[in-house]
Amino acid sequence: MRKIKFQPMPGLTIVLVICVTILISLGVWQYQRLQWKTALLAEVEASVSAPPLKGLDALSEAIRQEAPIDFRRIAFTGKPQNGGSIYHLYSSQTGGIYWDIIEPIKSEGRYILAKTSEVNAQQKTTAPNTVIAPDSLSAPQSYIGYIRKTYPMGRVESWVKPKANIESNRYFYFDQNKNWYETLPTPNFEGYYIDVVEKAQSAETLPVKRPEIANNHFDYMLTWWSFALIFVVIYLILHRRAGRLQFV
Template identity: 50%
Template sequence: MKLHFKPMPWLTVSVAICLAILISLGTWQYQRLQWKTAYLADVDAAVSAPPLMSWAQLRSEIEQDKPVDFRRADIPAQAVIGAPAYFVYQPRKGGIYWRYFQQVTEEGRRFFAATESVPDADKTSFETPNQTAQMRLTGYVRKNEPMGFVESLVKSKASPAQNRYFKFDQTDAWGRDGAATDYYIDVVSVNGAASDLPVKRPEIRNNHLDYMLTWYSFAVILLIIYFILHYRAGRLKFS
């Protein structure tokens, strides 16, 4: 059996361009699948690990490339009196709230902790906690994810003069005095130790396998239609 194939120039060019786009989208979703699968495994390892008991221990875990985002923590610290503090918008039912981020220190190491949720009506009259005694930061470690290009376009702009921010370290200026800004502690109210905190496992969907198969399926369907059109036009024959 001999194959006779005479491709249509305009259709071939169009299909080649569409195939390149579809295959690129499928490959991108495959890469996203690999990243998301690894990320979810890291989250599961972090939330299942025992609580961190010091900022030094947290930094040690980071240096060893161990996952710490969403890990429970119970860290002793002191407020840094006079250091800048910030209000970050907090999505919440029942009105507008702001998360109060203050700078704290543990044995000379400065970092940030979210310690209060302040209603919008009380924001202007909120008194900065003057905590000089030792306090415990019981809550969850959170990683400061840098904004992507699209997020930077759609997210509300910060107003430093009004102390209004819509993301942790939104202006990349919070750590100018040496405070760490790659991670912070999200403090929560709990009666007891950090081991009594519920595991905080975020709901993150991983549908990239379905997306990948969809784009690759479109590529296969396009090829089938391409050859059917040539067959019906008499440009694809078997003899």
């Protein structure tokens, strides 16, 4: 019966252990990302496939039950909040500079921020507008769109994105300064807003909005682990050629 005679090279072995440990760790990280992304996609699919919500009370109940609601369709009736601040959020488009208008809407005794329309650079004012019409003169309006969940800005993103300017009403990320909800009375839907679709007829006929979310983590996982295997193979080949790995 043949035996294996192996004399490892100390320096190369240390390098191998370090590299393989790093590569396997990266593969494990991608496996964890794969699990998270798969669950996220399933949650989004459940949300966009669900029937539209009718009113903010229904939204509040869905949040209480922890149901998936990001990108879910919704229809409700409400009024712009009297005296509430309106924010201008930069929207990258071809053909000029545009700003999304974010304003607070009151419905069923609750308040929520809604992206209701957009203006070009010339129409944008330098300071936040306020709704000055009294409630008695402000007719209820129908709002139809998608529920969006807000996510905190990442550290790197906060470094590279342009800074908000309150005086000129310029924002480049939703609730960039984390103070928009402070202007709203309670109860409000902090952490959520409505992406209103102008001229939509009903929430039922509103197209399902599936975000494009890539899920390539399985390939990344295999790539890192393949590199680890290649390092081990090269390590063994070098020892074989140096006569340190023999079958006797």
